[in-house]
Amino acid sequence: MPDHQSGTGVPDELQRRLGVPDAVLIGLGAMLGAGVFAALAPAARAAGSGLLLGLAVAAVVAYCNATSSARLAARYPTSGGTYVYGRERLGEFWGYLAGWAFVVGKTASCAAMALTVGSYVWPAHAHAVAVAAVVALTAVNYAGVQKTAWLTRAVVAVVLAVLAAVVVTALSAQGAAAGRLAPGGDTSAGGVLQAAGLLFFAFAGYARIATLGEEVRDPRRTIPLAIPLALFLTLAVYVAVAASALAVLGPDRLADATAPLADAARAADAGWLVPVVRAGAAVAALGSLLALVLGVSRTTLAMARDRHLPPVLAAVHPRFGVPHRAELAVGTVVAVAAATADVRGAIGFSSFGVLLYYAVANASAWTLTSGEGRPPRIVPVVGLAGCLTLACALPASSVVPGTAVLLLGAGVFGARRLLGRAGG
Template sequence: MASPALERRLGLGDAVALGLGSMIGAGVFAVWAPAAHAAGSALLVGLGIAATVAFANATASAQLAAVHPTSGGTYAYGRAELGPWWGFLAGWSFVIGKTASCAAMAMTFAAYVAPPGAERVVAIIAVLALTATNLLGVTRTALLTRVVVVVVLIGLAVAVGGALAAPDAEGRLTGIPYGGDLYGVLQSAGLLFFAFAGYARIATLGEEVRDPQRTIPRAIIVTFAVAIVVYVAVGVGVLHALGPDGAASSADPVATAATTGWPWAGPIVRVVAAAASLGALLALIAGIGRTSFAMAREGDLPRALAVVHPTRHVPHRAELALAVVVVALVATIDLRGAIGFSSFGVLLYYVVANVAAWRQHGEARRYPRALQVIGAAGCLVLACTLPWPSVAIGAATVAIGIVYRIVRLRIGDHRNCPR
């Protein structure tokens, strides 16, 4: 008996909400401190570089999604346009990078709301609760994400307003406490890219979106446009209120910036930051579950994961397996370096997306090939300028995946040999 298929239940608003829920999450509250430490007053230059690379990636994803409206995102696009190995590299990079992001989002949420000593327990509860929400069905995921997005945007508006109202902020945008060398600017761009990568979640829902050839490209571009406006506003506000040195030294720069102008705004921003972490975690679980489902369907992950629930129409085994791995990470590992590791995996994912989009021609082509060149080259440069432990661990994990696939293929060839 064939496994039930995923159902096309999501419209443009749902897809945009899921994308924003992934992009405007914990990253917009947490990424400014390490980025400011790397780039100093050139933080906004790093943001501009990250946005340029992310825009190129967004157009590549939109172009590919219009032709390949299927689950799996660049994993599916890479297989279709370039071959199975390219698809596997994209899918594996996405899964490992975003699994680390899930753990980081859960622990960020717990850092804002949990009493001292209970952070890991609260983070685990958050993972289990949001996995259960996803298992109820993707339309419920989209509805909850809409609510979270609205709350986060209101909270960020309060934060920006408080930051810009700071009475003693003159001149802070022009201070250069860290020198702002090119390597630091590029490293800040790689770290800031972590916050931009959420629009990939829209593409992974290709089999659950109505009229995907139109809806997915539009949703990706709309999501990116809204996110860049929000990030620029928050970045300017943080620098205006705190300056680069204050942003770099703050554990919660957005909340701290808000209180410089409006002292009452701090608790509101912290609550919103917790909500943003939950929104990003919710969307991440949905996206990774569907990429894992697509990879299992092709045999690149255990085929037992390629099962859709008969009534909820969600890839429940893939999402349950993800929850087990994330809980294990939260319970055992210090994830302060998870942003760099996640960025490494996601940047490799988009290298494949840009190469695949560059290969398209004729009616499939929607954007100039120059954008794909900028996207691929930019991803490689940013990946190489991330903190070296993130690069080393990321490269080793990618190598493990490649060895796994080689062994699986050889076992399959051996079984298929005539006796």
């Protein structure tokens, strides 16, 4: 297998252009997306006043995943993320299964983000707007990852400004009550775990940094620094937003909200802020979609290099230095899904796939030696157990189809192996 790590201009290699600030911003652009505008309501429905406990559980699991991923990405600074780590540390099947879970789950999430854009920008024509968003952002990615990083800066700045306005307005409202933040009788362990699983997908953006390992300068330093930094910044924002929404709405009203942060602005008697929040949600969804398409296309590139996907998708554009065929393929699939699909269950479906993806990452990190930068043993143990627990705690409507899709992927892998042996 060719060496893809040198970044010396080999035709099928990607160019190393991203430093620590760009890598952190790409992670923030993925995590500070539509999830913070949409996920609080279903999480509150599951956990009630235990919403902040669910957020804390999700953050602990995300931290373990981030640490394991950072150590592995520094060891294997190439495109593909856990697909590569699982293949190198656990064997070809586990790498393939991680890649399959990531591509399928995140493709569904791409469609969900595109439809979120449509529902905020022009609800009567949400599907048409969603397809237009996919086409536009695929073109941005096609033009080069450096342009993507600059656009991500703008998205992060807008989203942070909107969220800051919501937090300050809600916490300073007359109806805000700090007592609503404490867990009450409506909280159960199962509800907290389910809320954590639903909230987890909003933290998963740090995977974008790992999957961009082949485009990062000095990856052994940049990736381990950028991943936890992006995660902690995101957690601070999420705690502030969730606490402010709970304080002004309470768990019951938050659980029933269709647009939680817009409802929080209304409850704070700040009607002027509602259209700003709607615009911010649309921008956030665009930022998430941008980063998602970027990450899925890089994993597709890595799997195509190993012929688990059509090899034609492994090409890198000679001028723009991006996996242009993989990006076009991902963009096409997402556009079709956004035009035709009902993706109301996409958050849970995506969380299920991504949690199993990170379970493989933690298992891979366990095999690292101290000389290879192994994290403390407790980190991959807690990460692996947490991923499996949260995946099983998700609603059955997410677990059942997610399991079926994983079994389908395993069946495809087994069939290819059998055909290969028969042909040999």
